[in-house]
Amino acid sequence: TSRDFCYIENAVQMNLLAAITQNEKAINEVFNVALNERTSLNKLYQMIEERLVKSIHGLEKKKPIHREFRPGDVLHSQASIEKAQKLLDYQPKYRISQGMDEAIDWYINSVK
Numbered sequence: 001t002s003r004d005f006c007y008i009e010n011a012v013q014m015n016l017l018a019a020i021t022q023n024e025k026a027i028n029e030v031f032n033v034a035l036n037e038r039t040s041l042n043k044l045y046q047m048i049e050e051r052l053v054k055s056i057h058g059l060e061k062k063k064p065i066h067r068e069f070r071p072g073d074v075l076h077s078q079a080s081i082e083k084a085q086k087l088l089d090y091q092p093k094y095r096i097s098q099g100m101d102e103a104i105d106w107y108i109n110s111v112k
Helices: 008-020 041-055 082-088 096-111
Strands: none
């Protein structure tokens, strides 16, 4: 299973671009905020686990718990950001790993 996960700073970036655009074609439009790339849930789990185990003393790796798919579950999704790129010059600033690193750094520093 995979999704087009997006770090919150990319959503902020998109909102700012939309708020200040001078492009008439972009006014009152709806845009996908995403990366236009897929990350599997297993990879996401691994990324979170690696960062937490490295950052929090005593935390141990655990195997993920997998469940059966529910009716209607989408196995893979990936958003198109073409429209935002064309009309707002949106280029996501953060990849998943960068956003994850920033979030972990913030967490570690806020706990101290």
